[in-house]
Amino acid sequence: MRYAWLPMLKKPVPDTLQRPLDAAKFEARQIADPVCFALEPALGEGYRIEKAGDGYTVAGGETGVLYGAYALIRALSCGEALPEGVQRPYYPLRMINCWDNMDGSIERGYAGRSLWFEGDAFHYDPARIRQLGRMLASVGINVLCVNNVNVHWPAQQLIGDLLPDLAAFAGILRPFGVRLMVSVDFSMPLQCGLDTADPLDSRVQAWWKQRADAVYAAVPDLAGFLVKADSEHRPGPNAYGRDHAQGANMLARALAPHGGALVWRAFVYNCLQDWRDHSVDRPCAAYETYMPLDGSFDDNVILQIKNGPYDFQVREPESPLFFGLRHTPMGLEFQLAQEYTGQQIDLYAMPPLWREVTDAIGKDTVRAIAAVSNLGRDENWFGHPFAALNLFAFGLFAWDPDGDPAALIRCWARMTYALTADQEAALTDLLLGSRAVYERYTAPLGLCWMVRPDKHYGPSPYGYEFQAWGTYNRADRDAVGVDRSGRGTGYACQYPPELAERYADPEKCPENLLLFFHRLPYGFVMRDGRTLIQRIYDDHFEGAQQAEAMARTLEALELPEPDRSEAARRMEKQLINAREWRDVINTFFHRFSGAADEKGRVIYP
Ligand code: GCV
Numbered sequence: 001m002r003y004a005w006l007p008m009l010k011k012p013v014p015d016t017l018q019r020p021l022d023a024a025k026f027e028a029r030q031i032a033d034p035v036c037f038a039l040e041p042a043l044g045e046g047y048r049i050e051k052a053g054d055g056y057t058v059a060g061g062e063t064g065v066l067y068g069a070y071a072l073i074r075a076l077s078c079g080e081a082l083p084e085g086v087q088r089p090y091y092p093l094r095m096i097n098c099w100d101n102m103d104g105s106i107e108r109g110y111a112g113r114s115l116w117f118e119g120d121a122f123h124y125d126p127a128r129i130r131q132l133g134r135m136l137a138s139v140g141i142n143v144l145c146v147n148n149v150n151v152h153w154p155a156q157q158l159i160g161d162l163l164p165d166l167a168a169f170a171g172i173l174r175p176f177g178v179r180l181m182v183s184v185d186f187s188m189p190l191q192c193g194l195d196t197a198d199p200l201d202s203r204v205q206a207w208w209k210q211r212a213d214a215v216y217a218a219v220p221d222l223a224g225f226l227v228k229a230d231s232e233h234r235p236g237p238n239a240y241g242r243d244h245a246q247g248a249n250m251l252a253r254a255l256a257p258h259g260g261a262l263v264w265r266a267f268v269y270n271c272l273q274d275w276r277d278h279s280v281d282r283p284c285a286a287y288e289t290y291m292p293l294d295g296s297f298d299d300n301v302i303l304q305i306k307n308g309p310y311d312f313q314v315r316e317p318e319s320p321l322f323f324g325l326r327h328t329p330m331g332l333e334f335q336l337a338q339e340y341t342g343q344q345i346d347l348y349a350m351p352p353l354w355r356e357v358t359d360a361i362g363k364d365t366v367r368a369i370a371a372v373s374n375l376g377r378d379e380n381w382f383g384h385p386f387a388a389l390n391l392f393a394f395g396l397f398a399w400d401p402d403g404d405p406a407a408l409i410r411c412w413a414r415m416t417y418a419l420t421a422d423q424e425a426a427l428t429d430l431l432l433g434s435r436a437v438y439e440r441y442t443a444p445l446g447l448c449w450m451v452r453p454d455k456h457y458g459p460s461p462y463g464y465e466f467q468a469w470g471t472y473n474r475a476d477r478d479a480v481g482v483d484r485s486g487r488g489t490g491y492a493c494q495y496p497p498e499l500a501e502r503y504a505d506p507e508k509c510p511e512n513l514l515l516f517f518h519r520l521p522y523g524f525v526m527r528d529g530r531t532l533i534q535r536i537y538d539d540h541f542e543g544a545q546q547a548e549a550m551a552r553t554l555e556a557l558e559l560p561e562p563d564r565s566e567a568a569r570r571m572e573k574q575l576i577n578a579r580e581w582r583d584v585i586n587t588f589f590h591r592f593s594g595a596a597d598e599k600g601r602v603i604y605p
Helices: 018-033 065-077 126-137 155-159 162-177 201-216 246-260 282-293 351-361 383-397 404-414 421-432 435-443 497-505 511-517 532-554 563-593
Strands: 035-039 047-052 055-060 093-097 143-145 179-183 223-229 261-265 301-306 332-334 368-372
Touching: 018 035, 018 055, 018 065, 018 126, 047 065, 055 065, 055 332, 065 126, 065 261, 065 404, 093 383, 126 162, 143 404, 143 435, 155 179, 155 201, 155 301, 162 179, 162 201, 201 246, 223 246, 246 261, 246 282, 261 368, 261 435, 332 351, 332 563, 351 383, 351 404, 368 383, 383 404, 383 563, 404 421, 435 532, 435 563, 497 511, 532 563
Parallel strands: 035 055, 093 143, 093 368, 143 179, 179 223, 223 261, 261 301, 301 332, 332 368
Antiparallel strands: 047 055
16 A cells, blocks of 8 residues: 655554544654644644754644644655744635445546445445545645535435444544545435425425434534535425525535535536527526525535536636625535546646636635545555646645645655656656646647547547537537627626626637637637637647657656556557547548648548
């Protein structure tokens, strides 16, 4: 069992740890001695580190001392200055959402089976779960949602018969400052003898209140419930003619006496759309649902919104809800599992994406930050050894969203491998540029959904075209894309005026979103004078070429085994994928447009 970063922490964690302070003392002794701890409860998750003679003093609140110990370890192992003054996390809720099913599978999981479920029960190696707690604490992640937002039987029982098991699991993570959250099924009262799950029915309200009381009796520090409702066939309040505020508030009121949060996902759209119907446009859906409800949610509700209006596509604009909602507590949802971005085979380092999003929406627009986990039971936890970076950097980003993406990547590289300065710089650059390369060979210019249906790996430009998911590129012999300006579906009008105007004008729209917002003829002239079709060809050819260059860089890094072989094996697959994307997409558009490549490269007939 390898610990993805901090390789110097070789010792397993004793199972006697009870509190974050115990864990902090244990961790600090692995690297720096003497380290003294001063418990200052008022600092909460915050900490302060000071040099004291030959050693250090770490002062902090109950969990802050643990975070301080890890910050000290990071600073010492990266050769960086100690953080000055009191450090506090920017976002109080820094959560991973684990889409783990109780049969042991993980929805969109690319690193093996669940670390804690198997055979419809909790089933885990406690030592490994302690390592997990350690790994999460080392980057400040403080909440883990234990089960898939698609709640499949018997996961409903996590807040029923399985409560003792949930409590035992929570107990293992508690010393690491990690609290649990549970995804719940809105229709659960129906499965427990009531004839309705209507949120305005007093019996339903009483049922949830009694459930919440029982849950908190077993797990007093539970972070709350996470809910996917009226989304992709999940039950929700709409079935009873109730809106999402009514649904969310009913659950929130059951949790409120216990200090729990109700995290309600805004991933709501019609997944039974008729592709023939051009009047419905999926990206419009969430805004249409939630804007009229602004101000109606209780204080302990957090509306968790995916970064873009679709679904973790390679390039999307930020969800317009972040700009529109004024009186609703919001959470921002990213996905570390690379569902549409290479599935932990292709390299795709995410820190630049997160920074782009918080810069665009304003980091203080949201009060919580969550990411779909990329963890699994694989020996190295992540499938691709470099996919560890995304979890590592996510935790630190959630702590300090002003962190520089390149610095986060460099820090991970330094803590994970003993590289020369040149190798470290090469690995940092490789990862920093990996997102742009992936975007280029797969989906440049904001064209979404040209991916193989269901699996979501590899190209299939027609795969989602005639389906019910609301995912169309509408390519024909003249043009490609959907007009989302006011002349078209009107999606661009959901943004504040200045942004709306920019997005709605093809001359002003950021080029990387051009085909997200516009339907354009292949002869459309881009800002640098190239035609749209030529730009599509160029990007795919150049993206695949850049992937080849990445493979050469990787080889030259001479990483230690087993990471070297594992990364090389995955890179071979990435190259196959990149060539496939290049050729399929170029051929697709060549067949429609009939336009030759100006540079005479091979486009298959
Ligand atoms: C958990 C996408 C994924 C689904 C996922 C869903 C969601 O549609 O493909 O696997 O379901 O998003 O975020 O709820």
